[in-house]
Every structure is written in C-alpha cells, then in structure tokens.
Amino acid sequence: MEKQPGRPIRKGPAVTLGALALVGVAGVAPGVPGADGQRAGERGEVVSVVPVAAHSRAEVARALRAQHIGAVPVRYGVLAYRVTYRTVDPQGRPTTATGLLTVPSGGGHRLGLVSDTHGTMANRSYAPSVAEAARTRSYLFAATGRAVAAPDYLGLGEGPGRHPYMDTRSAVTASVDMLHATRTAAGLLGRSLTGDLYVTGFSQGGQVAMALARAVQGGDAAGLRLKAVAPVAGPYDLEGTEEPALTDGRVNDVSGVFYLSYFLVAQNRLHPIYKDPAEVFRQPYAGRVERLFDGRHKDEDIVRQLAPTVRQLLTDRFYRQLREPTGGLLTALRANGHACDWKPEVPVRLYAGDRDTDVPIGNARTCARTLAQRGARVRVLEVGPVDHFGSDRAALAGIARWFSGGAAR
Template sequence: MKSSRALAAAALTLAALGGLAPVPAFAGPAHAQDPASWRGELVGDPVPLDTLTADQVRSVLSGDGRADGHIDPATVRYGVTTYRLTYRTLTPQGTPTAATGLLVLPETGGHRRLDLVSDTHGTMVKRSYAPSAGEEFGRLSPLVQGSAGRAVAAPDYLGLGEGPGLHPYMDTASGVSASLDMLRAARTAAYALGRPVGHDVYATGFSQGGQVAMALAKQLDQGVDKRFRLKAVAPVSGPYDIEHTEMPALFDGRVNDVSGVFYLSYWLVAQNRLHPLYKSPEDAFREPYASRVESLFDGEHEEDAVVASLAPSVRELLTPAFYERLRHPDGGLLAAMKAADGTCDWKPAVPVRLYTATGDTDVPIANTRACARQFAAHGVRARVVDQGAVGHNGAFMKSAPETVRFFDSVARHGRG
C-alpha cells in the first residue's frame, strides 16, 4: 500500500516545487450547512505545475534507477500539463475542510470534451509525496493516464499535499468523499482552462488507492452525482478484505515484516483517532516504540525514517495482549476493519478488471480474489489479471499501461 523508498528517491524529469504551506481548514460560508452547495468548490485558481511533451513523459515512465523496473511508455500519445487544485470537502466527521489534488490535461489539440479518470494513489506518509506536491511516484499513474488522452483527477486525500490536518489513513469514507469532490473540482477547473470534460469517468488506483477507487466506483455507479457516468473500474492491488485477508496475512507470513510493521503502525495510529482502539500508545505498542509511534505519522517524516524507528516485526512491535486482540478483533478494532471492507459488495453495471500479482507481499493476491468472489456472488465476472512473481510496486508498473488499454477498449466497444 506504499510507494517504494527506492522509487521515491528516483530522479525523474519533473520540475521541483517550493516548500509546502498547508492551506487552512475551510471554516465555511453561510451555506456551509448544506454540503451539496459547496463540496468540490475550487479555492483559488488552478496552479500550473509542469508541462511535459510526449517524449518527456516517455522519459519519465522509462526512467532508470527504479528498483521495480519501468513503465512501458507505449500508451503515451500526448504531452500533458499539470495543475494543483485546492477544493472544499469533508472531514471524517462531516465538517468542512479543504484538500488538494493534481489535475492532468493532455495536449490533444482541438476542443473536444475529454473523458475523465479518477486516479487514487497508494500509501504515503509524508505530505509532500502526494501527487500535487511533487513526489515522483505519486505522479506516475496520472501521467500514464493523462498522456493517453484523458483528463485525470488525482486527489492527494485529506491531510496530504497542502491540505490541513493529519491523514486519516485507510478511512474509506473520507477517501471517497475527497476523491468525489476532486472530480467535481477537476470538472470546474478543466472548463475554466478551456478543456471541458464530459460525463464519462474511469476509475483506477493503486494499493490504498485501489480500495478507494473501488469504493468511489460503487458510489458513482449508484448515481451519487448525475454529472458523472461511470464507464469502467480497474484498480491495482487494493486491500479489499482487511478483516479476513490483509490482517491475518500480517501474522501468517504473507505480508513481509517491514511492510507489515509500517502499515499496521500507520493504520493503528490513524484509526485510533476515529475508533476506540487504545487509550494510550502503551496499551498497544511496546517501548520504545510506544513513546514515538504517533509522532512518526505527522506527515513530515520520510518513510525510511519511520521504518528505521519501528520494530523489525509485528510481534516485537505490539504488546502481547494487543497482538492477540488483533488476531481475534472485536469492538473498535473490528469496527475499523469492517468500515474499510465491503467495497466489492455490489453489482456494477460497467466492466471491471482487477490487477494484482502472486509475488505481492504487501497486499497479497488473496485480497483481489476475495473481491472477485464478492462480485461473483452478484453474478458479475470481474477478470483478475495476475502479473506473476513481481512485488507490490512491480504489479503497478506492469498494470498501469494495461489499465489504459482496458479503458480504451471500453471507450471503443463498451467492454474490456
């Protein structure tokens, strides 16, 4: 559910941005009591970031030095221009706030209405790694989608990028609301920039973003906003089954120790703000980790620094009692897991393709198979694409251009 540390360090041909100054929380105008009247409103003008030619995009996707390989640039057709959007959305508690995101517009020429892709990113701990804030890995997928000829709305999520507060990691509801409101903001911004978008929306995302993409697609398919018409959904390696797959995999070896400690710590700290998981860090974490774990997830630490400050294994991270609680969850722990699950429990009216990899030891392939079974229970065949022995980020690298081809096929023929 994270971008690789090697990937984060890769030198890509993107312009460096200045220091981030988080936008203030949105206090709300007189109409703030009616969220439908302001959700997705732009705060200020779109901020231009980069303009890349098609060859420059190909160079970025084919860049050397990435531990998990490169992205096939064959789907690149156009150059792109990118913008940072700041827009109004909701906190997990339903109060007004602001968030940021990346808008990618392809340089297609002409004035035809563009289809729109919602592209939701994987786990990030440092706010400046978010797509609109300049972190390279967070922009790879939006560049893949945008250079294929579609507008892309890539939310930073709450508490990342220049949004205020802390990131409510793996809170599905706010991940979806921030993504939906980013679509609304992108629609407004694209029109203002002379590149209007149509009604058709394609949903993709990686890792944490795969789960968000699926939940967003569910709402779009059920008509949450009549201005958007879901055409297809193609997430990559999403943790769709926290309770029965991802959490047990932390204890049976399917998730590697480094990733397991990283994800679990992030999840516990973030979810404890939303659910009663523990009263004090000492109730859940062993020392010396208890005294520093919450400060590590303040949005300012590098992933390497977080990992280096935590235990080498889940068993060494947690108190014995809390370790057993996680193996047999109840109360707030179980509620937090169930709140994230169920994103595949619906009957889509559009094509669905699920990308994954047997070699993934961050989000095991069993998550995707569980998702496919939920669709099958509704009479829907969601094709599972297994990318083989590659790891978590390798699954993304191989799948990103394939999602473009899938979306192209749906656009041409109405099916994948």
C-alpha cells in the same frame, strides 16, 4: 497500500520527471478572494488552480520507457495543476483538500476523465499535487488523451489536519469532491469533460477506487457516467486477508510494521482502539508512534524508529487481539472492508501480482468472489510473479490500452 517511492525502504516504480525542464507554465486561477479553508461552502467548490508541471510528449514517453512500464499509446504532452477545493472531514465538517489535475497538452477540448487514487503515504509532501515522483500514473493516462483527477486525500498535499489513513468513507468523499472540482477547473483551463469516467488506483488507492466506483454508480457524482474500473493491488479484504497476513508471513515485516502502525494510529482517532498507545505498542515504540505519523516524517525515518517485526512492535495482549480481532479494532476493519460489496454495472478488472508481500493477491480473489456473489462478472488479471510495485508496473500499460480501446463500449 504502497509506501511512496523515492525512499530507501523499497524501490517503487515512479517516474522521476522532476529532472525534466518545465515548459510554458502560466497561472490560471490564483484562488478565490478571501477563501477560508474552514468556511462552509459547496462540496467540490474550487478554491484555486495552480500550474505545477508541463512535459512534452517525448519527455513523457522517454520517462515511461525508462521505468519499463510497457507499450503505452503516448499521444500528447501533459499539463498538471494543483487544485484546492472544498470537501468535508470524517465528521462531516467543512475543510479543504488538494489534488492533481492533469490534461493532455493537445487533442480535443472535450475530454473523458480518469480518476486515479494513490497508495499509502505518511508524509504530506509525497502527495501527487506536490511531488513530481507521485505523478507517473496521471501523466500516463493524460498522455493518452484524457483528463486525470488524482486526489491527495484529506490531510495530505496542502490539505489541513492529519490524514485519516484507510478511512474509506472520507477517502471517497474527498475523491468525489475532487471529481466535481475537476469539472470546474477543466473549464477554467478551456477544456470540458464528456462525462465518461474511468476509475483506477494502486494499493490503498485500489481499495479507494472500488469504493469510489460504487459511490459514482450510486449517483454520488452527478453528471459523470462510470465506464470501467481497473484497480491494482488493493487491500479490499482487510478482515479476512490483509490483517491475518500481517502475522502469518504473507506480508513482509517492514511493510507490515509500517502499515499496521499507521492504521492503528489513524483509526484510533475514529474508533476506540486504545486510550494509551502503551496498551497496543511495546516501549519504546509506544512513546513515539503517534508523533511519527504526523504527516511530516519520511518513511525511512518512521521505519527506523519502529520495531523490526509486528511481533516485536505489539504488546502480547494486543498481538493476540490482532489474531482474533475484537472491539474497536474489529469495528475499524469492518467499517473499511466493504469496497467490493456491490454489483458493478460496468466492466471491472482487478490486477494483482502473485509475489506481492504488501497486499497479497488473496485480496483481489476475495473481492472477485464477493462481486460474483452479487451477480457481477469480474476478471482477476494476475500480472505475474512480481512484487507490490512490480504489479503496478506490469498493469499500467494494459489499463491504459483498455481504457483507450473503449473498455465499456
């Protein structure tokens, strides 16, 4: 569920390659003439492809070393592009979304594909297609020789509207449509995809990765073959692990207040959790919480204007409901809690750190048990006594080597 790096709330692992010089970026596809974000069109149809970054092999390797990400087979430089494409909103209405396509600057013309889904971000400008600091994972996997599709999700990056935070269904549709758009965009860049798909993601994106893999295996991404799945620190078990951890001390207060506020505000647009914010939030927070999650506020500004603890954030009545969910809250938790309710036919590794106080490791363990009950053999790789962002740093090199070494051969 990860609040993105670059703000003073908590330090994250992102590589800040923005200080490095861009090299050789040229326009590719300026856009579809007359394209209208609300016009009905084919899901996954490309509206535009815009170059946003280019880095040499040495620059990528140096930046990854500076972040202590570990031994990674950096073979190529990277070229990154913002892709705008057609998709649907949570109600199935036509809209557009953006995402980052990254390709190696050398190597073969036919590329395998990695889907990388990002963690929690409240400010739309923090999304991968816009913010250099959010591109670490994309650069890493592209530097090993694959194309990387990193969706911004709905309402982030340059997509319209507000982000439906933790709405798994719309995150999956936006991610699937980004995969389709990536195939077209790669062709515009003179590259083609082999059809092999490797799925990963961190934090919120870890949960999305599991749900996306399920959709791909079920046939939702025609032409792509799921090969392996490797999410990191995902909140897979909202009802049984993540939500109880907000009140029993396993989730730290700053993160708990941020995640819970964001979840309630976003989910209330999809499920009837409250009619008036004052039914859920104490004053003065009730009067400002919805405005804070408008996609324009920075994380530190949001945290500064909310309560220091979950207990101080919520009314007595809703705090009791949080401990024993009912109504719209329970509906929201259950609607977004089935990412592991399937039987993968490919290798799956769940990465987690045992000192994570954002997304406790119990999420991964519960996910593994759920998958095992359906007949799947899944490994939980405990990456050591590290916190939330530390779990990603510790996992990334291993995931890159696993994907590069033929995870599904």
